[in-house]
Amino acid sequence: MEYDFIKIERKWQKFWKDKKTFNVVINDKLPKFYVLDMFPYPSGAGLHIGHPLGYIASDIYSRYMRHRGFNVLHPQGYDSFGLPTEQYAILTGQHPIETTNINVKRYREQLDKIGFSFDWSREFRTSDSSYYKWTQWIFILLFNSYYNKKKGRAESIEKLISKFEKNGNENSDAYSDEEILKFDSKRWKNFSDEKKQEILLDYRLAFLSRIEVNWCEKLGTVLANDEIINGVSERGGFSVTKKKMLQWSMRIGAYAQRLIDGLESVNWPESIKEIQRNWIGKSVGTSIKFKVFKSDIKIEVFTTRPDTIFGATFLTIAPEYKSVNKLITPSTAQTALDYIKKSSLKSNRDRISNVKLISGVFTGSYALHPFSNEKLPIWISDYVIGDYGTGAVMAVPCGDQRDFEFAKFFKIRIIDIFDNIDISEKAFTQKDSFKLKNSSFLNGLNYNDSLKKVIEKLEKIGSGKSKINFKLRDAIYSRQRYWGEPIPIYFKNNIPYSLELSDLPLKLPEVKNYLPTKEGNPPLGNAINWAWDVNNRCVVNKDKIDNKKIFPLELNTMPGWAGSSWYFNRYMDSKNEDFFVGKKALEYWEDVDLYVGGSEHATGHLLYSRFWQKFLYDRNYLNKDEYAKKLINQGMILGLSAFIYRIKGSNKYISKNLIKKNDVEKVRVDISFVNNNNELDIKKTRDWMPEFKNANFILENEKYIVGRELEKMSKSKYNIISPDNICNQFGADTLRMYEMFLGPIEQTKPWNSKGVVGVHNFLKKFWKLYHKGGVFNVSKNNPSESSLKIFNKTIKKVKHDIESFSFNTCISSFMICINELTLLNCNSKKILSPLLVLISPFAPHISEELWSLMGNKKSISKEKFPSYDDSLLIENIKNYPISINGKMKFKKEFSYDLSSNEIESIILKDEKTKKFLKGENPKKIIVVKGKIINIVI
């Protein structure tokens, strides 16, 4: 009987669907287990072989945990808002909803084909208004919250208002930017409503401000720091410049410390934790205030090395520094302003590529050293970043390499403050092994002592204090795009006001054109019905805005990460219309036990979602302040791209080994035109694209040989391998097993379809084992002791390997087990039935089929995972042959004691050992895996 996987897989996929096998409900009698995948973004290219890698792993774990008796929640949905869908809509004139529908349908078909055990009853898309209603609600909650530094948690903005009414903001515990208008309660009460709202914007966790943003002209939108890679946009690779714009942001900085601390409590890969820590970038230092000579301005700098303060010879401020204009003196104004203008036009990429270029300009002003009162020139340079620290630094050439180079370049004084250390060539940046000199009251002290002393002194004279700085910036939240959640805000006299829960969802309006408007407005500016009627609480035509109760609505939409920052909570109760997640569901499912997804989200989704979780926890809407106990990162699968070589300026393509000295450019071709020997099918290539139609292919040995390179799989690189082909040719079970067999789950690895056969053969062998007097004629005989041993060893190994996500070695164990059982001709039901349960997380279809053929009525998914018999696993030393390490040295040490009886019986059995011992009594026998490795006398 043939292993007809197509028939089998269709049958069981239908069965699971009809019986709703994997739909779960709250069951207080069973322990819960929540397994989550990062939900996919349904792009037009469909799934390639790399996407399911993580899904297969999490599916194996889900099925395993079901066998272990857990109530497993394993949901799936779609992250469907975002740039690519919108770009596609602009190109084709289709509505993004249509393309999303088409893409989702295709994704679903592909996912179903692989036999995942998702609970589809909980499916949603982030672009469903029933879902983004709650994304908008969370935004409003953030808008109406501030961060209480003293309590270390977010609170309602109402509490802050009542504090202002009582005490003003003099001693406020609220998190905000440093330089803020100070007021007492009396003054607060006299402020106009609008002024009050303006002030509150400085405290709200979601706030509007005019700030410097990363502007991407080609995409027509601003981008967050994590959406920029190497100075260009992550999507499209377009250039990014700095621009001041009125933007919504999130005060994620308030949570910086807690985002670091929280990492201690979760079982996430150390690499992800490290990336997040670096991104948040905590640094402990001191802030020092410098008075400006003949001015009332003070410049505050942040430094981690206040101990070097007597080496400071100048200050440097960023070109964007807030009071830069007041520092520029008439004599330097022209060159300074030119410099500022020039640096504002630089793109991020230029800034990065010119790191080594020293540039700057003197302001004409001087700052006064807090201790010596010496005049220090104030310079402007773009090596200082405007939005880190205070945007100003005290420059200590002898202790910082950049300051050193800057001072040398502009011939600024360098003071040597390190005793017996040569600083003629470069700065001395170590924090140990030095004693200070030329440093007044710090002379002779080392790093730790001088640090303590200088901070003490600074505090005493009111010129400085300890401070902690973070690299993490506020997260910019506005996107000038159409295909995202509308921000539920309207404007009255340019002051933003939030809608209320009963107003939601604020649905995305119809627009004629998805491109930003001429005036630079986002596409929502094209909507006719996009104004807010305060009285009737509804969206109306914006022509009526002059009416005193009709106000414009926010035109920006939310960024891609908004919808994905809380979706894991929604799955617990996705159909709830009254709240974002019901109380009962939350109490039962609590949090995600296992989260599987790519590490590329380390500084994006995985950070933002932790922030929102903590925020919602603070506001008492959630019970946990970390949402995922364990995280596994699946690695990328690389594809082997194919290249042909065009001789520059011609229509000739030269075979790889003939290139030699020709000046060629590489052109990608679809890998389906290339065979295993790297020969190109020229006919297919000609038919593929017009540019190749009349091309001249220069052959070697009558063949065109392509070049090959490993790259990330993507549609634009024509190197995609679709899981569909593997499923059709070998079956889903083979695909599942092979992807797991490929190597450790976290590793980046190239796809190589040659090995598929091996796994497929294993499944065929597995199928055969059951039919060889197995399934249809199961013997009633007790299994032999050897087969029981093999079987129990396999259970133990499989259990261990699944729990440690070592799926590749787990499959090896299966293969050994099947090979050995085949050899032993084992056909005992006592072994074969539980073996199906054991293997079913990996190959669910074939297992179900054999299970039913063996006459079992229940679906295998409901069966218990077999337990192993410990007594069968213990290996008796005496039953094993003795071997002695030939390189054995007779020394005194011991590492394993045996009773004298045992030693005797071993020695008596073996001639060779006796020869080695020469009649002496061994003191120690080192035994490993039941075999003697070494004997010590």
Next chain:
RNA sequence: GCUCGAGUGGUGGAAUUGGUAGACACGUUGGACUUAAAAUCCAAUGACCAUUGCGGUCGUGCGGGUUCAAGUCCCGCCUCGAGUACCA
């Protein structure tokens, strides 16, 4: 530059965490069955030497060290990958 991770046969990768390195699979070679091919099954497969015998030597990027014992631990290098980018 800084931070983290990794280097094991022709290939993907094992090694119970210090205990017989190379499991399992791919590939290759030989054999069986076939008129033939495919499929299937069997055997060999780290390198070198000895193969009329059981065998021997060297081997986990390089150089040292600790240990009865090192792929694994320590010190110093080299190479590759990931993250980050003037963070004061």
